[in-house]
Amino acid sequence: MKRNFLLALLFVNGVTLFAQNKDEQFFKQIYSSSLTNSKCYSWLDHLSNKIGSRLSGSNGAQKAVEYTKSQMETLGFDKVYLQEVMVPHWVRGEKETAYIHDNKTKTVVPICALGGSIATSKNGLEAEVIEVHSLAELKDLGTDKVKGKIVFYNRPMNPDNIDTFDSYFKAGDQRRSGAKEAAKYGAVGTIVRSLNLRLDDFPHAGGQNYGDLPKDQYIPAAAISTNGAELLSKSLKKNPNLKFYFKQSCQTLPDVLSYNVVGEIKGTEHPEKIMVVGGHLDSWDLADGSHDDGAGVVQSMEVMNIFKNLNYKPKNTLRVVLFMNEENGGKGGAKYEELSKQNGENHIFALESDSGGFTPRGFSFEANDVNFKKIQAYKNLFEPYLIHSFTIGEGGSDIEHLTSKTIVKAGLKPDPQRYFDYHHAANDKFDAIDKRELELGAATMTALIYMIDQNGIE
Amino acid sequence: MKRNFLLALLFVNGVTLFAQNKDEQFFKQIYSSSLTNSKCYSWLDHLSNKIGSRLSGSNGAQKAVEYTKSQMETLGFDKVYLQEVMVPHWVRGEKETAYIHDNKTKTVVPICALGGSIATSKNGLEAEVIEVHSLAELKDLGTDKVKGKIVFYNRPMNPDNIDTFDSYFKAGDQRRSGAKEAAKYGAVGTIVRSLNLRLDDFPHAGGQNYGDLPKDQYIPAAAISTNGAELLSKSLKKNPNLKFYFKQSCQTLPDVLSYNVVGEIKGTEHPEKIMVVGGHLDSWDLADGSHDDGAGVVQSMEVMNIFKNLNYKPKNTLRVVLFMNEENGGKGGAKYEELSKQNGENHIFALESDSGGFTPRGFSFEANDVNFKKIQAYKNLFEPYLIHSFTIGEGGSDIEHLTSKTIVKAGLKPDPQRYFDYHHAANDKFDAIDKRELELGAATMTALIYMIDQNGIE
Numbered sequence: 026m027k028r029n030f031l032l033a034l035l036f037v038n039g040v041t042l043f044a045q046n047k048d049e050q051f052f053k054q055i056y057s058s059s060l061t062n063s064k065c066y067s068w069l070d071h072l073s074n075k076i077g078s079r080l081s082g083s084n085g086a087q088k089a090v091e092y093t094k095s096q097m098e099t100l101g102f103d104k105v106y107l108q109e110v111m112v113p114h115w116v117r118g119e120k121e122t123a124y125i126h127d128n129k130t131k132t133v134v135p136i137c138a139l140g141g142s143i144a145t146s147k148n149g150l151e152a153e154v155i156e157v158h159s160l161a162e163l164k165d166l167g168t169d170k171v172k173g174k175i176v177f178y179n180r181p182m183n184p185d186n187i188d189t190f191d192s193y194f195k196a197g198d199q200r201r202s203g204a205k206e207a208a209k210y211g212a213v214g215t216i217v218r219s220l221n222l223r224l225d226d227f228p229h230a231g232g233q234n235y236g237d238l239p240k241d242q243y244i245p246a247a248a249i250s251t252n253g254a255e256l257l258s259k260s261l262k263k264n265p266n267l268k269f270y271f272k273q274s275c276q277t278l279p280d281v282l283s284y285n286v287v288g289e290i291k292g293t294e295h296p297e298k299i300m301v302v303g304g305h306l307d308s309w310d311l312a313d314g315s316h317d318d319g320a321g322v323v324q325s326m327e328v329m330n331i332f333k334n335l336n337y338k339p340k341n342t343l344r345v346v347l348f349m350n351e352e353n354g355g356k357g358g359a360k361y362e363e364l365s366k367q368n369g370e371n372h373i374f375a376l377e378s379d380s381g382g383f384t385p386r387g388f389s390f391e392a393n394d395v396n397f398k399k400i401q402a403y404k405n406l407f408e409p410y411l412i413h414s415f416t417i418g419e420g421g422s423d424i425e426h427l428t429s430k431t432i433v434k435a436g437l438k439p440d441p442q443r444y445f446d447y448h449h450a451a452n453d454k455f456d457a458i459d460k461r462e463l464e465l466g467a468a469t470m471t472a473l474i475y476m477i478d479q480n481g482i483e
Numbered sequence: 484m485k486r487n488f489l490l491a492l493l494f495v496n497g498v499t500l501f502a503q504n505k506d507e508q509f510f511k512q513i514y515s516s517s518l519t520n521s522k523c524y525s526w527l528d529h530l531s532n533k534i535g536s537r538l539s540g541s542n543g544a545q546k547a548v549e550y551t552k553s554q555m556e557t558l559g560f561d562k563v564y565l566q567e568v569m570v571p572h573w574v575r576g577e578k579e580t581a582y583i584h585d586n587k588t589k590t591v592v593p594i595c596a597l598g599g600s601i602a603t604s605k606n607g608l609e610a611e612v613i614e615v616h617s618l619a620e621l622k623d624l625g626t627d628k629v630k631g632k633i634v635f636y637n638r639p640m641n642p643d644n645i646d647t648f649d650s651y652f653k654a655g656d657q658r659r660s661g662a663k664e665a666a667k668y669g670a671v672g673t674i675v676r677s678l679n680l681r682l683d684d685f686p687h688a689g690g691q692n693y694g695d696l697p698k699d700q701y702i703p704a705a706a707i708s709t710n711g712a713e714l715l716s717k718s719l720k721k722n723p724n725l726k727f728y729f730k731q732s733c734q735t736l737p738d739v740l741s742y743n744v745v746g747e748i749k750g751t752e753h754p755e756k757i758m759v760v761g762g763h764l765d766s767w768d769l770a771d772g773s774h775d776d777g778a779g780v781v782q783s784m785e786v787m788n789i790f791k792n793l794n795y796k797p798k799n800t801l802r803v804v805l806f807m808n809e810e811n812g813g814k815g816g817a818k819y820e821e822l823s824k825q826n827g828e829n830h831i832f833a834l835e836s837d838s839g840g841f842t843p844r845g846f847s848f849e850a851n852d853v854n855f856k857k858i859q860a861y862k863n864l865f866e867p868y869l870i871h872s873f874t875i876g877e878g879g880s881d882i883e884h885l886t887s888k889t890i891v892k893a894g895l896k897p898d899p900q901r902y903f904d905y906h907h908a909a910n911d912k913f914d915a916i917d918k919r920e921l922e923l924g925a926a927t928m929t930a931l932i933y934m935i936d937q938n939g940i941e
Contacts, residue, residue, distance in 0.1 A: 056643075056645070057643045060642050060643050061642055061643055184518050184519055184919075185514075185515045185518050185519055187514070187867065187868055187869060187923075189919075222919060223918055223919075384842075384898050384900050386869060409645065410645055411645060411844060411871075411872065411898075413869075413871040413872070414869065414871070440842050440869075440898065442842050442917060442919045442920050442923065443917050443919075443920070446917065459900060459901050459904065460681055461642075461647075461680065461681075461900045461901070462900050462901070465645075465900065
């Protein structure tokens with residue numbers, strides 16, 4: 026009995042060891058393929074340098090749909106197809122101008138209109154400024170102090186936080202809701218400090234939303250560079266009555282037909298179980314969007330390229346989905362989910378890369394305890410590749426609404442320190458991407474999908 | 484008895500918990516101080532942008548000695564002093580020129596003389612080229628195939644390796660010993676592929692050594708950019724008889740008096756036990772040397788600045804040592820060790836930062852099993868700061884020779900993926916440094932020194 030037990034134990038351990046060893050070997054092949062034989066960097070070169078910015082509804086966005094579809098068609102999918110989706114079409118118009126008007130001195134500062142904002146009048150807008158550091162402070166000031174003024178939101182991202190994304194979300198209410206709230210108190214415009222941890226001259230774009238404010242109460246909203254914000258704040262301390270001038274000619278045009286791009290390979294064992302990996306095709310309009318989210322797009326495509334190079338056929342159905350309109354509407358993610366529900370699909374896993382193309386550190390998971398425990402057991406396989414951080418957290422906004430009974434969602438977590446130096450700004454360009462870091466991210470995503478494919482979820 | 488045991492256990496756990504909690508709190512203060520109140524980035528701005536390159540014997544090196552000494556004097560050390568050290572004085576002279584001479588076509592390629600190399604003749608050197616991929620291949624070819632030719636070493640760094648430093652050392656023999664070995668077979672010069680993982684146009688400098696070769700057998704040695712190496716190799720495949728031309732006017736001048744800069748604060752409890760933290764002041768001459776090793780210099784200084792800001796007085800003596808001449812001689816490190824031995828000093832700990840100013844990932848340790856185990860127990864304190872990698876490995880070349888009975892040595896390990904994009908090349912500049920990443924490195928070093936100071940070594 027004892028002997029049989031020991032033999033059984035040896036057998037079980039043997040099988041586990043064999044599996045572990047097989048996975049170790051496959052991880053090696055995945056990383057090697059990505060570091061020596063990947064296409065993601067040259068795809069990104071094309072997206073960034075040949076196509077450029079890709080705001081929803083733009084020519085760039087349409088070209089990106091066509092280009093990635095044509096590239097996906099070379100990767101050995103069973104089918105590559107488009108999903109129609111209507112998207113907002115906001116355009117910036119002429120480059121914005123702004124200055125601090127202090128007595129007779131006009132000091133030009135860099136601004137950009139926030140996505141979704143209305144224009145100023147043709148001659149621009151000039152008014153006194155009231156500086157606040159939170160929506161609560163605005164409320165305390167009330168109509169008396171705010172009416173007729175430009176509200177200047179100047180709460181910096183908290184530097185004293187390793188998790189820069191957390192600092193971003195916590196400072197982000199000023200950008201997202203600042204105009205809507207200020208309008209309630211009679212403000213004539215808003216200027217928000219760019220969501221950037223360092224001091225520089227780049228204004229950072231991003232979405233804002235008037236919510237249920239009546240249209241005739243909309244006010245123009247812009248972001249100012251962090252250096253500009255520091256200057257404006259200092260100038261206001263010297264002269265609280267100075268004025269700020271800005272002019273922007275952005276507008277929202279009628280919605281436009283656009284597309285998610287989908288590549289699909291049927292699972293050899295469980296074709297009804299679907300794994301999704303993706304990023305978003307659209308970007309803000311000020312730069313190439315190489316980090317946000319060109320990187321995520323080409324890394325997701327590279328997952329399939331690596332499987333192709335290694336001749337790996339997934340047991341479960343794998344879809345690479347390049348979502349449209351993450352930045353100013355989320356229509357692509359919603360459409361994917363809507364169609365999936367219509368078709369009664371069963372997603373077991375969704376992985377998004379939308380946190381930059383920096384060196385990968387791990388994943389955040391939306392998973393129940395059982396699945397998180399199961400996945401944590403894979404961590405030792407990742408450690409030789411300096412992947413160490415498996416946490417509970419958000420997957421990503423394109424896969425946010427995706428529901429299935431026990432779906433596991435994950436977001437790639439690259440090193441977060443430099444992301445907000447570039448996020449939504451004119452310097453989010455190809456030269457800010459390191460080839461190896463991008464490739465290591467793609468390999469890390471592929472390795473996780475391989476483990477989910479091999480072992481399923483509970 | 485049982486009850487007493489339980490009480491004792493509670494007491495021990497209570498003490499441990501208290502200590503852990505105290506350390507957690509102090510870690511928080513360290514990182515917060517570095518991210519919100521540090522001087523390292525502005526020190527580096529000065530070193531890089533006001534002083535610039537700092538090759539041993541240069542004006543830049545001397546200015547760096549003076550500047551860092553003056554800054555160290557503001558940090559609350561008991562004393563700041565210089566250690567005299569004679570250093571080599573190699574100068575590049577005029578900018579090098581080189582071209583591939585293929586029939587009647589001359590294609591210019593970017594090269595730079597390797598440190599310690601002799602010049603070509605005034606009119607330059609032109610010869611046929613023999614491409615090799617290792618010193619062993621050179622030996623196999625022998626004098627017949629090599630005599631009268633330029634040896635072109637073209638083995639790339641292995642991209643299929645997460646540890647880029649390992650790839651660097653393994654490809655580095657071509658640069659370090661290539662000229663010495665080629666001269667033995669009658670070569671007239673050597674060109675080595677730059678030690679850079681990516682394809683670009685920067686030639687990367689670095690030391691080479693003629694060893695015990697008689698002086699009259701020295702041959703000129705240069706590095707070529709990776710793109711240049713690819714082109715030369717491709718051209719040689721088409722025309723093995725093409726010629727390569729290069730001209731360089733570098734020379735070695737007489738040794739120069741220079742200095743290590745040392746700041747010292749006596750330990751409050753164990754003044755006879757010394758902890759050292761440092762980086763090297765000198766850099767190659769093609770750029771500011773912001774990563775190599777301006778970052779390590781200012782991070783080491785920041786350790787003391789953080790202690791000062793937090794009013795922390797170390798129990799053991801702490802020295803911040805800025806070493807001279809790491810790049811082409813190691814004379815500063817050797818001098819420090821020589822003086823230390825003369826004075827019968829006892830070092831318990833030495834920490835070096837000389838792997839770039841990138842986001843920190845951990846440390847490599849030279850420590851016996853007992854001490855490594857002791858230090859590994861600190862790891863959980865570091866994890867909230869995304870510090871996860873404690874390995875056995877080298878501390879650093881400036882602290883290499885330092886001996887004491889049970890000294891622990893450590894090297895800061897930043898993320899290694901981008902280091903060799905910049906290493907020894909003209910793009911190793913201030914704008915390649917991220918402020919937060921630099922500060923996180925300084926905080927991580929400070930936290931380790933704090934733990935060693937609190938708990939000693941065995």
